[in-house]
């Protein structure tokens with residue numbers, strides 16, 4: 028199983044990037060590190076051989092056999108549908124009016140800003156890799172960038188194993204449920220993450236998945252994680268034989284000489300997947316219906332070719348524009364809701380404009396739905412996470428009246444510190460179980476366990492599947508954002524049922540992902556977070572508390588070694604927020620960029636922007652997530668009706 032599969036376009040970028048990377052190393056060996064400063068940013072692409080044409084257009088096979096009640100929506104689907112190609116002309120009417128599927132041309136002057144497969148951005152000026160540097164003391168490194176190898180400790184030794192760190196920071200902290208946020212806050216966060224981020228994994232020379240599970244593997248795109256000799260779950264290392272947990276490095280997409288650079292394969296949709304979810308009739312998306320005990324409920328179309336999917340025929344996983352949709356049981360209820368809402372809006376548009384084509388209805392419904400979603404992110408999700416203080420500091424609260432301004436110089440690309448550290452805070456919120464709740468708001472005694480349901484879809488087909496899971500998430504607490512994690516998150520990610528220890532530790536993976544992508548140590552981001560500089564562990568007590576700092580001391584040899592992800596989760600949350608200042612400010616900065624640099628952000632209305640009209644805006648400002656979910660799931664309501672959707 029792999030959540031980070033590269034598409035063909037990403038693989039072709041890797042091929043170019045590896046040439047640049049090798050050439051960089053040769054140049055540094057010959058001319059010394061200073062050569063990097065001269066080569067940085069110079070475009071040598073004309074020297075590379077032209078890549079073979081990329082196979083975007085895998086024909087999407089729509090299997091039509093079902094075991095469930097026939098669904099008229101699905102029957103309108105043609106048997107074979109080609110991928111949708113984005114219009115390459117940024118000045119065309121389509122690109123002017125609607126966002127492209129891949130995000131290309133959102134910014135007309137810089138068509139690749141934020142587009143699929145474009146490079147990730149970086150908050151720090153330079154990546155922190157070990158090789159190609161003048162010395163290991165990063166404070167004196169302003170001019171050297173490093174090339175590609177995993178960061179070392181300031182002592183020059185290897186940093187501690189990230190599984191060891193995961194074990195140690197989790198120790199001594201008991202699982203604390205959040206008294207303010209429900210589990211649905213976790214779930215909506217992951218839905219947002221999947222919307223904006225997809226950093227693909229490296230592949231082998233023929234595009235195949237790499238096997239990075241052995242400690243002795245020499246492939247430079249592998250970074251296996253050593254398992255400690257006293258590990259409580261995975262096969263332990265012994266004094267003579269090391270044991271490792273698999274980790275494939277994020278795909279290198281560097282486009283010039285210099286340091287390794289990652290790409291974001293996602294935007295809101297990918298183009299083949301965008302075609303696969305459409306019915307191509309009356310602007311609607313495909314859905315399947317399931318009938319049991321006199322009740323019909325809806326699910327996204329099935330994906331019978333999903334190689335990740337562990338549940339068996341007929342309980343196939345689903346197809347919703349992002350193959351991570353079936354990663355675990357909590358995601359599907361959200362996909363269902365947004366499909367149903369798109370189709371509801373499409374019906375209304377078709378009724379109001381009887382002559383509109385399928386494409387016109389689809390685009391209008393899509394625009395309205397994205398606006399509702401953006402409103403929910405900025406109005407409901409972010410304030411709960413960041414608190415009103417940061418919302419004000421970064422000017423993130425949607426307006427009551429009037430408009431915001433599009434900034435065509437703002438690059439909305441995802442920052443690597445956001446993708447590999449700050450926004451992974453949500454892994455700490457995930458519970459070990461997904462309780463299910465029935466129509467009478469009664470919690471059933473059959474919760475769905477996360478550890479044995481990664482890439483299994485069967486829970487969705489159980490009676491009243493998505494609704495019960497959704498109700499459960501609304502009515503149960505998330506876990507607190509801190510360094511205590513649920514057992515499945517730390518031990519059972521991708522575990523196959525009946526095969527203990529066949530999975531990985533997501534927390535060890537996150538920490539390693541930061542090192543893999545050249546993220547600087549935690550202390551380097553404190554000034555961005557308006558925190559005081561530190562020179563020793565005890566300087567952190569005021570922001571983290573003495574107990575947590577003591578844990579850090581057992582893990583790291585030097586305060587300057589602390590990984591960003593660990594530092595973020597160790598910080599005390601800000602007032603009225605779920606997260607501390609470093610994670611909070613990185614997230615706030617990212618969402619400011621995502622809004623300011625999005626020509627189609629629903630509230631924008633200055634020159635060049637394509638936000639909503641005033642009438643449309645006032646309709647969107649009347650919406651909220653509670654209304655959305657109540658519309659489709661009878662009986663769904665927060666038990667305390669006056670509470671907000673994410674409140675516990």
Ligand code: HEM
Pocket residue numbers: 030031213214215216217220224225226227354355445446447450451452453454456457477520533536537540
């Ligand atoms: C049960 C819940 C969840 C599971 C099982 C899960 C699983 C995963 C996995 C397997 C990865 C890929 C890790 C890697 O190879 O680097 C990942 C990445 C990520 N997750 Fe989660 N996740 C969950 C919830 C969340 C939540 C609640 C958030 C945010 C609020 C979140 C944010 C992210 C982000 C930002 C990434 C990086 C994606 C990328 O770079 O492509 N996740 N998660």
